[in-house]
């Protein structure tokens with residue numbers, strides 16, 4: 001072929017995946033929904049990292065956010081409300097060759113799936129978990145979520161919700177063996193992408209809370225933050241989320257935070273001085289449960305049969 | 318129980334005979350024996366019974382043990398509710414149920430015997446060997462209670478012998494609480510002419526497994542010798558239960574161990590569970606040894622997560638199992654529906670206990686049949702199988718794994734607390750490589766082929782597995798078409814449901830009609846399932862000996878049902894089920910037509926349109942053959958009086 005060496009063989013060139021290779025079904029989220037931006041960031045990440053679609057698995061629960069897997073061309077598991085994480089852990093358990101992403105909502109993760117969220121953080125199995133937090137139950141049409149601000153009205157609390165919300169970051173930081181806890185926003189593509197890229201590179205369970213706009217039920221919720229970036233506190237550090245100078249310039253309110261400092265991370269999680277974005281905490285050497293679950297995956301059939309015979313010997317009379 | 322009354326009388330009189338000076342006593346040959354060891358919990362009665370039972374099996378006897386378990390971990394000492402122990406039934410022929418009343422009971426205190434009496438475990442003539450320690454108690458109340466009990470037992474017709482279990486054990490160890498059990502094994506070996514060396518070898522293996530030192534083993538051997546020597550010197554009764562040599566190598570284990578080994582034999586890689594009695598011990602066996610076969614046990618945060626994890630692993634191409642009991646099944650239910658809907662292969666073991674709610678945590682019931690078959694929202698057909706023996710506990714795991722994969726479905730294996738804890742003999746499985754799951758397919762998926770390419774005849778389809786290039790699809794619990802695309806059109810759901818249902822019709826055509834035990838046609842057919850088989854067949858044998866034309870079948874497949882049932886049913890004048898779950902007795906009912914039937918009876922009535930009757934009880938213990946026998950007899954009388 002013109003321009004190619006004679007000894008060129010087809011297989012020697014790995015396939016290059018384009019953005020389109022990761023495009024699944026047409027996204028059916030409302031226009032202006034923050035989920036669209038997250039989808040784009042994830043598809044870009046897959047392309048930049050050249051993740052083979054057949055080796056990539058998106059797991060979700062139920063909710064608007066949990067429609068995510070349908071819109072990426074990769075293997076997907078759109079399961080049950082609240083139960084994405086046990087499934088994702090099961091996928092990961094014996095398949096270290098797969099890239100696992102989880103998309104979950106604030107109801108999915110912080111209400112019905114709370115037990116799994118806490119334990120998945122502790123298992124610290126390698127995967128990227130995106131909590132798309134719109135402060136509301138979107139799919140079921142505007143009910144109070146555990147992250148809804150106190151006093152916000154919904155169909156279940158028309159007079160305003162009664163209690164202070166859960167702080168998913170603070171809760172995550174409180175769990176033993178947490179290894180990567182970050183926060184970002186759907187409307188800043190550069191920071192969103194940088195956070196997801198860092199999460200993907202993290203050798204463990206990377207939990208990313210994404211503040212996500214729901215114009216349909218929570219219109220204007222994050223508007224003042226968007227219009228006035230000074231309400232956001234950008235956490236910076238060489239070990240944190242790297243963004244370039246142009247992005248940094250958008251945030252006048254910045255603070256260097258060493259993500260190995262758990263006490264400071266907890267203080268920042270409760271910060272009254274702007275909504276922090278960036279990396280709260282990371283610990284690359286936290287124990288990984290998938291180091292255990294992967295044991296024995298290469299066991300030969302002969303070994304399996306011998307193991308069984310040995311067991312039967314024990315019971316033989 | 319001695320079947321022939323002459324044997325019974327002989328044994329009773331042997332026990333009644335004055336205790337002679339030491340010397341050879343001729344052994345009385347009996348076809349089988351039921352021995353119990355009962356104690357406060359933590360006194361090692363179960364260990365003793367397992368060792369003694371294994372010795373019996375090794376000497377060629379059939380064996381079935383039943384654990385007697387109190388509800389609490391540490392119930393008060395010397396309390397009726399606290400009775401803990403074991404029944405060992407052994408015989409010349411294979412044994413497949415716990416039998417009826419005990420022939421001999423060794424009791425570490427007299428109070429626990431009351432609970433055995435409540436349970437109907439004793440008969441007049443049962444020989445009771447009771448520790449005499451309590452007669453010399455410092456506490457006058459204890460002495461009084463002891464004397465009172467001896468009188469009660471005497472009046473009830475039991476033969477009471479006081480024996481110095483505690484005192485003799487104390488001669489050898491400062492902690493007789495921990496040594497009594499072995500002394501008793503020695504004593505039983507003497508009474509039943511068992512090879513003491515075999516017992517010693519079992520004791521050695523046991524303590525080696527527990528990583529105990531030689532000193533512990535030596536002490537326990539001494540206790541065995543002492544119990545044996547004491548019995549030789551002081552008890553004149555000797556029994557012989559002749560053996561028929563096994564024609565093939567045999568193993569002895571309980572049903573949960575058989576399930577665990579079956580999982581290994583099936584090549585299952587992931588056992589995902591949350592602890593729950595009586596299922597947990599199966600996971601304990603796996604936790605100890607699964608890694609030798611490359612498997613893992615995942616103890617999840619709850620049952621929902623356990624099944625979710627297994628489903629995730631299975632979606633990723635790995636063979637997975639979840640093990641639980643009733644309350645766990647309830648929690649797993651939504652995921653089980655997903656496994657049906659999205660056609661994810663999965664093996665689910667339900668070791669049934671009494672329900673609903675926390676029910677009878679340690680006790681047997683067959684109460685999860687209907688919730689297994691119908692327990693998910695919507696129409697959720699799946700395979701439901703029930704092993705009726707330890708051998709089936711093992712082999713059904715291999716079958717379940719294969720069916721799960723071939724039919725892309727969850728397969729439920731319903732065992733129960735009776736099978737789970739009973740030790741029995743089974744032929745050593747002839748391990749076959751073909752039982753192991755095949756290696757995971759990572760070859761390219763056929764261009765454009767759907768994720769659910771349902772065969773229009775059978776509904777069967779192949780599944781793409783992550784890693785297969787070109788196979789990417791999004792599994793969903795939403796109604797979907799063959800590409801796993803969400804069903805937005807009304808016709809799609811109808812067709813998909815039809816395809817998922819068809820698989821089970823296809824499987825049914827591959828099943829054999831059930832084998833009939835006893836009469837092929839006649840007055841009464843008894844239908845059972847699961848662990849009651851042995852007891853039902855014993856009852857049928859006894860009734861047939863009286864000339865009644867009775868047969869029984871035991872269903873191994875409950876969904877789909879084995880074929881040909883209505884044809885079989887029509888060969889009998891009456892058909893009834895016998896089950897360990899609740900049903901209204903006809904006599905209790907105010908109005909006819911409102912009877913709540915036992916679970917299999919509901920199912921059979923609905924599917925065969927035959928007027929299937931039932932007799933069921935929920936006593937929290939296996940049904941003794943005698944109880945079943947009486948129920949069948951009363952039905953037969955009913956049948957004779959009715960003309961059709």
Ligand SMILES: Cc1ncc(C[n+]2csc(CCOP(=O)(O)OP(=O)(O)O)c2C)c(N)n1
Nearest residue numbers: 062063064065081105106107108137138139
């Ligand atoms: C067991 C169960 N309970 C309830 C529901 C109904 N349900 C579906 S999504 C949802 C809440 C979704 O909220 P969230 O997780 O915040 O996701 P969002 O739609 O906001 O992205 C609920 C209650 C369900 N599908 N399953």
Ligand code: SF4
Nearest residue numbers: 029030033064138214
């Ligand atoms: S309801 Fe809200 S969260 Fe759901 S798609 Fe619409 S905008 Fe997005």
Ligand SMILES: [Mg+2]
Nearest residue numbers: 105106134136
């Ligand atoms: Mg939400």
